[in-house]
Amino acid sequence: MQSSIIQSYLKGQEYQVMTASTGQAALEQVSQADLVILDVILPDMSGYEILSFIRENQLRARVIMLSTLADTSFKVRGLKSGADDYLGKPFDLTELEARIQALLRQNFNPLEATTGRLRISKVDQCVYIQQKKVELSKQETELLWYMAEHPEQPHSRQELLDNVWGADFQGGERIIDVMMVSLRKKLGNKVIQTVRGVGYQLHPEEAGK
Numbered sequence: 731m732q733s734s735i736i737q738s739y740l741k742g743q744e745y746q747v748m749t750a751s752t753g754q755a756a757l758e759q760v761s762q763a764d765l766v767i768l769d770v771i772l773p774d775m776s777g778y779e780i781l782s783f784i785r786e787n788q789l790r791a792r793v794i795m796l797s798t799l800a801d802t803s804f805k806v807r808g809l810k811s812g813a814d815d816y817l818g819k820p821f822d823l824t825e826l827e828a829r830i831q832a833l834l835r836q837n838f839n840p841l842e843a844t845t846g847r848l849r850i851s852k853v854d855q856c857v858y859i860q861q862k863k864v865e866l867s868k869q870e871t872e873l874l875w876y877m878a879e880h881p882e883q884p885h886s887r888q889e890l891l892d893n894v895w896g897a898d899f900q901g902g903e904r905i906i907d908v909m910m911v912s913l914r915k916k917l918g919n920k921v922i923q924t925v926r927g928v929g930y931q932l933h934p935e936e937a938g939k
Contacts, residue, residue: 739823761860763791770797785812787861792833845878846934859938877932884925
């Protein structure tokens with residue numbers, strides 16, 4: 731089954747879908763994914779190599795491997811290498827979606843959020859830009875988390891104070907400006923932009939640039 735058919739079906743079910751026609755292209759995208767549908771046979775490398783990359787770099791993506799290779803040994807190899815599921819071709823698209831839904835339910839983590847090129851962890855108080863880990867303070871983590879819940883939306887300083895520091899906070903808005911300077915140094919100058927007359931806006935796709 732062609733990837734374009736799978737892509738069209740999943741988009742019709744309101745999933746956000748990225749595709750890669752080569753293994754190298756896939757390696758550049760997997761850090762942004764919640765789930766990867768991975769063919770064993772690719773033009774430039776095997777699906778097992780990409781699976782190893784995902785697991786060695788501790789990326790959060792769940793992996794469903796697809797293959798026309800019916801021998802049980804291939805399925806066992808995939809699962810032992812870290813795949814979460816293995817589906818033989820041909821398969822029914824509704825079955826694929828059911829497997830996707832099951833894995834995504836397991837993948838939900840209320841202490842971790844992904845938006846654009848950013849993966850934020852409240853547990854570790856850090857953010858990952860692709861595979862690069864950046865340490866944050868607790869307040870920086872909370873501030874970035876709040877803005878990540880509303881990407882591409884401008885936030886006033888008072889809104890950020892009320893929702894991150896709390897309505898009882900006695901300090902002034904200057905702390906927001908100081909925090910934004912710190913986050914830009916750590917994440918890149920373009921990731922947080924100043925909106926004149928309003929406040930600040932997060933652009934997660936610009937992280938690390």
